[in-house]
Amino acid sequence: MELANLQRRYLDFTSPLFHEGILDNQFTQLQQLQDESNPEFVLEVVTLFFDDSEKLLNELTRTLDQQVVDFKKVDAHVHQFKGSSASIGAQRVKNVCMAFRNYCEEMDQEGCLTCLQQLKQEYFLVKNKLETLFKLEQQIVAAGGSIPMMW
Amino acid sequence: MKLPCGVGEDTAKATRALKIQAKDDVTESCERIGWSTTSPCLSSFVHILKQLSGGDELMVVWLSWSGGTSERRWLINKTRDQKEVMKGLAWYPIQRLSEDLEAKSDGSFRIWFHCWMLTKKTREAEFHVLAVDDSLIDRKLIERLLRTSSYQVTTVDSGSKALELLGLGEEPGLSSPASPDKNEIEVNLIITDYCMPGMTGYDLLKRIKGSSSLKGIPVVIMSSENVPSRINRCLEGGAEEFFLKPIQLSDMTRLRPYMQKGKVKEQQQSQQQQQQLQEKNITSGSSNSNSNKRKAMEDGGIFPEKTRPRLSSSSLASV
Numbered sequence: 001m002e003l004a005n006l007q008r009r010y011l012d013f014t015s016p017l018f019h020e021g022i023l024d025n026q027f028t029q030l031q032q033l034q035d036e037s038n039p040e041f042v043l044e045v046v047t048l049f050f051d052d053s054e055k056l057l058n059e060l061t062r063t064l065d066q067q068v069v070d071f072k073k074v075d076a077h078v079h080q081f082k083g084s085s086a087s088i089g090a091q092r093v094k095n096v097c098m099a100f101r102n103y104c105e106e107m108d109q110e111g112c113l114t115c116l117q118q119l120k121q122e123y124f125l126v127k128n129k130l131e132t133l134f135k136l137e138q139q140i141v142a143a144g145g146s147i148p149m150m151w
Numbered sequence: 152m153k154l155p156c157g158v159g160e161d162t163a164k165a166t167r168a169l170k171i172q173a174k175d176d177v178t179e180s181c182e183r184i185g186w187s188t189t190s191p192c193l194s195s196f197v198h199i200l201k202q203l204s205g206g207d208e209l210m211v212v213w214l215s216w217s218g219g220t221s222e223r224r225w226l227i228n229k230t231r232d233q234k235e236v237m238k239g240l241a242w243y244p245i246q247r248l249s250e251d252l253e254a255k256s257d258g259s260f261r262i263w264f265h266c267w268m269l270t271k272k273t274r275e276a277e278f279h280v281l282a283v284d285d286s287l288i289d290r291k292l293i294e295r296l297l298r299t300s301s302y303q304v305t306t307v308d309s310g311s312k313a314l315e316l317l318g319l320g321e322e323p324g325l326s327s328p329a330s331p332d333k334n335e336i337e338v339n340l341i342i343t344d345y346c347m348p349g350m351t352g353y354d355l356l357k358r359i360k361g362s363s364s365l366k367g368i369p370v371v372i373m374s375s376e377n378v379p380s381r382i383n384r385c386l387e388g389g390a391e392e393f394f395l396k397p398i399q400l401s402d403m404t405r406l407r408p409y410m411q412k413g414k415v416k417e418q419q420q421s422q423q424q425q426q427q428l429q430e431k432n433i434t435s436g437s438s439n440s441n442s443n444k445r446k447a448m449e450d451g452g453i454f455p456e457k458t459r460p461r462l463s464s465s466s467l468a469s470v
Contacts, residue, residue, distance in 0.1 A: 026397050029397070029399055029400065030292075032400065033292075033295050033296065033299055033400070035299075038295065041295060044291070045288060045291055045292065048287055048288050048291065049288055052287070052288060079346070080286070082375065083286055083288075083289065083375050083396065084286060084288045084289075086375060086396065086397050087286075087288050087289055087292055087396065087397045088288070089397075
């Protein structure tokens with residue numbers, strides 16, 4: 001049955017995300033908050049996260065590119081990024097932010113630049129995965145089924 | 152209300168038996184229903200509930216089921232005690248109920264339901280929470296968490312906006328509890344982020360606790376950082392509790408007791424104020440200066456020695 005295949009595919013795609021630590025329990029919490037009265041809740045929050053993150057990454061790139069780096073400003077941006085990634089369950093992004101803040105404290109520009117690279121990588125990875133996840137969900141719903149939950 | 156145990160799908164019978172009345176008063180609209188059915192009846196059970204609810208979203212707050220053995224297994228909330236239920240144990244949406252029960256049952260045994268049901272609309276108006284956070288994502292999250300827990304929510308993005316909503320001016324000391332035309336909202340709890348630009352959550356806490364009209368409102372602080380000195384500072388500053396972010400649904404249940412306590416305090420405070428007004432009339436001829444009296448009013452009932460014996464012990468309770 002088509003629906004069963006879609007659901008199987010969804011589970012096969014989603015469970016590794018948790019095993020590999022790309023997403024954590026907080027993402028599951030978000031899913032639990034979604035219901036018939038708020039059927040797009042997760043999508044809405046994650047979209048906000050994408051918009052916010054891309055702004056922050058641009059800001060970070062700009063700030064770290066200055067002659068004299070304002071580490072306080074960098075730290076403030078990373079702090080914000082850390083908060084938002086934690087709120088949606090993007091665990092690996094959050095972890096990079098934590099390391100990033102240490103480099104800010106030490107005013108280590110090299111370290112910060114390396115972290116920024118890592119941050120971009122992890123961010124685009126989770127963005128990619130989530131976009132695929134939402135597509136798979138849409139397919140299941142279009143086929144008349146319900147999204148299998150792992151909790 | 153004892154219902155016939157139904158084996159099979161007599162929905163008409165079950166419909167007559169399940170009577171749900173939507174009433175304004177929360178306690179009264181809580182109906183206890185017992186029903187036994189085999190799992191194929193599950194979808195009709197849910198269907199009936201939906202029909203009877205008149206389209207409103209029903210929340211089943213207590214449920215147990217038993218498998219092939221006579222052992223009862225608890226699906227949600229381990230108590231049938233109405234008072235406990237009303238304390239705001241986790242709400243269980245009807246949609247999830249049917250999915251979970253279908254997943255658990257295999258058709259070979261009976262499912263026995265004891266349900267308390269409340270129409271969601273009734274519960275919603277009970278408490279109003281003001282959430283303060285500069286992060287848009289976190290505001291969206293906390294709003295959803297609070298709404299799911301059946302609270303009314305208002306979100307703002309800064310401490311100063313919060314104070315504005317609550318009716319406090321920019322400068323401390325400008326509030327006048329006796330002003331007749333204040334149109335600020337009534338709030339039963341304030342939940343605020345700690346790290347915010349401008350006014351921090353701690354600053355907001357101090358302003359609220361420093362205001363005679365607002366100090367009775369319970370305040371909860373949230374932070375993404377686990378800093379013990381920060382936590383202690385907030386608790387000492389009068390915060391009820393300190394939540395670590397990200398906030399979860401289970402954290403919401405911890406809020407209700409503060410709001411209930413707050414409502415009781417509010418009643419006490421207004422009783423106090425009435426008493427103060429009476430006392431003021433009686434002692435208006437005293438030799439104490441006006442400024443002392445004003446301060447006494449602000450402090451909530453600490454009167455000069457002369458009048459103290461007249462006050463009951465409850466109004467001398469310190470905040």
